[in-house]
Amino acid sequence: MLFTLLITLFAFAYDAPHIQVIDLDGGEPRHLVVVIDGEPFKVISIPAGSGPAPGPTPNPVPPPAPPTPTPSPIEGMLWITYIVPDAPSVADAAPSSFAPLRARIDGKSVSWRLQNASDAEIARRHFEEHAKNAPIAIFQDATGKVLKTIKGNDPQAILDAIKAYKGNG
Amino acid sequence: MPQYPLPFHKDAQGNSRPLGLVPPLPGSVVPTDGVAFLPIPEKDWQEFDLTAEPGYPLIVKDQNGKGACNGHATATAMELARWLHGQPHVPLSGWFPYAILCGGWDRGSSIGEALTLMQKTGLAPESQVAYGTINPTRLTKDAYDVATNFKCEIGAPLETWEQIMTAVQLRRGGVNVSIRVPNLSQWEPDSEGVMPVSRGSGNHAICIGHGAKRLKNGQWAIKWQNSWSDKWGINGYAWYTREHWEQQSSREAWAILTPIEHAHDESNPPVAS
Numbered sequence: 405m406l407f408t409l410l411i412t413l414f415a416f417a418y419d420a421p422h423i424q425v426i427d428l429d430g431g432e433p434r435h436l437v438v439v440i441d442g443e444p445f446k447v448i449s450i451p452a453g454s455g456p457a458p459g460p461t462p463n464p465v466p467p468p469a470p471p472t473p474t475p476s477p478i479e480g481m482l483w484i485t486y487i488v489p490d491a492p493s494v495a496d497a498a499p500s501s502f503a504p505l506r507a508r509i510d511g512k513s514v515s516w517r518l519q520n521a522s523d524a525e526i527a528r529r530h531f532e533e534h535a536k537n538a539p540i541a542i543f544q545d546a547t548g549k550v551l552k553t554i555k556g557n558d559p560q561a562i563l564d565a566i567k568a569y570k571g572n573g
Numbered sequence: 574m575p576q577y578p579l580p581f582h583k584d585a586q587g588n589s590r591p592l593g594l595v596p597p598l599p600g601s602v603v604p605t606d607g608v609a610f611l612p613i614p615e616k617d618w619q620e621f622d623l624t625a626e627p628g629y630p631l632i633v634k635d636q637n638g639k640g641a642c643n644g645h646a647t648a649t650a651m652e653l654a655r656w657l658h659g660q661p662h663v664p665l666s667g668w669f670p671y672a673i674l675c676g677g678w679d680r681g682s683s684i685g686e687a688l689t690l691m692q693k694t695g696l697a698p699e700s701q702v703a704y705g706t707i708n709p710t711r712l713t714k715d716a717y718d719v720a721t722n723f724k725c726e727i728g729a730p731l732e733t734w735e736q737i738m739t740a741v742q743l744r745r746g747g748v749n750v751s752i753r754v755p756n757l758s759q760w761e762p763d764s765e766g767v768m769p770v771s772r773g774s775g776n777h778a779i780c781i782g783h784g785a786k787r788l789k790n791g792q793w794a795i796k797w798q799n800s801w802s803d804k805w806g807i808n809g810y811a812w813y814t815r816e817h818w819e820q821q822s823s824r825e826a827w828a829i830l831t832p833i834e835h836a837h838d839e840s841n842p843p844v845a846s
Contacts, residue, residue: 483842488745494617497744500657507627509659516659517842518745524726525834530845548843 475568480546482569484509484562485517487531487538492520495557496539502559508566508573543569579640579681580776582754584805585761592754592776593640593671593681596823612735613742618793622784623653623744624810630662631783633809635802639707640681642778643749644671645800647687649780650747651696651723654829657744661840665723666702667800669716677708684749684778684825688728691829695720722838727831734815737826741782741795746829748782750797751775752813753821766812767794775821781813782828788814 424439438446488496499505500518509516519525521535534540534553541562543552554561579591623629631652634645645667652665670690674682701716731737740748754760755771762768765788784796794812803809818824834841
């Protein structure tokens with residue numbers, strides 16, 4: 405604060421010149437004009453390539469992802485149907501024997517079905533479109549309304565969604 | 574040809590255990606078309622044990638004194654498939670399929686016939702069939718009616734160890750497979766739960782697929798459930814290896830991939846709206 409005050413007083417006392425540098429064209433080679441107290445003082449030419457390297461071209465910033473809706477707790481049975489592809493991998497089979505997930509399926513407030521994409525049950529339950537994205541977990545309430553889907557074979561993601569809808573049990 | 578009476582084995586408790594797996598009669602097995610297994614490479618195999626999981630509901634059955642191993646392995650395979658698919662546990666009768674397949678004579682049955690039966694007729698709950706029934710005329714119409722709710726929708730015969738392990742790794746149902754029980758007074762699991770291997774025709778049907786693990790020698794083994802009560806083996810279970818499969822001069826296996834959904838079960842999932 406004191407330093408700023410001293411500089412200001414010095415500038416008033418000695419009437420320091422006002423210096424401007426104007427870039428005439430912005431390209432290369434560069435042509436600069438130095439202006440002192442409003443009068444052109446000197447023209448400077450800077451050869452191409454001698455200036456600082458241009459910065460990286462800024463990448464377009466992707467729009468922010470829409471926020472994932474946080475499931476609200478529901479009353480009644482929560483149904484999870486996990487559809488595996490017809491030629492599944494071992495990882496695709498993991499959710500059906502993931503112990504924490506198994507422990508949360510009680511058949512009272514949370515029920516589970518494993519089905520493969522060509523199962524006749526898929527058509528009866530109108531899941532043909534979902535089955536094209538197998539492996540996929542489909543969450544339904546007791547009326548059959550589809551609440552959410554999770555693509556992939558991550559049992560923890562399925563368990564997290566169950567907890568969001570039905571708590572820890 | 575069917576054997577009568579069946580050869581038997583005495584278990585550690587001194588129980589007589591008839592060995593009722595026989596080769597299929599010509600024309601008795603309908604090929605299951607359109608289901609092919611793409612073997613999963615060994616590097617992707619995982620260890621697991623379904624019997625240690627929360628809520629595991631299966632109880633070891635007892636074919637006490639009859640050659641009904643195939644019926645009991647079939648019922649166990651369906652129970653396992655239903656549990657893995659999230660369907661309510663219903664104890665299924667091993668006597669229902671055996672009575673139909675053996676026609677009232679305790680002469681054994683073949684594994685392939687059981688898959689055909691399960692796809693056409695289904696399996697009845699234990700509550701519908703008196704324990705020890707092998708006379709098909711004593712099966713009630715109700716038992717047949719209810720059995721339609723416990724059919725196998727998709728099943729597949731298996732021919733190689735890699736196909737068997739693939740079916741097990743995919744954890745979609747039990748695998749009914751043959752094993753050779755040796756002519757020994759004792760046939761007990763070793764320290765890792767593996768039964769001694771014997772050469773010859775498969776003479777016993779078992780349900781495998783309850784788990785998988787790598788043994789100390791690097792080989793893989795599959796957990797299986799016998800039908801000689803929970804007093805046999807390790808609480809009724811043991812482990813099955815490639816050698817058990819490949820040392821048999823005749824052998825059979827199939828897997829349940831999809832059990833049918835119980836059409837009138839109130840516990841059915843809702844239809845999407």
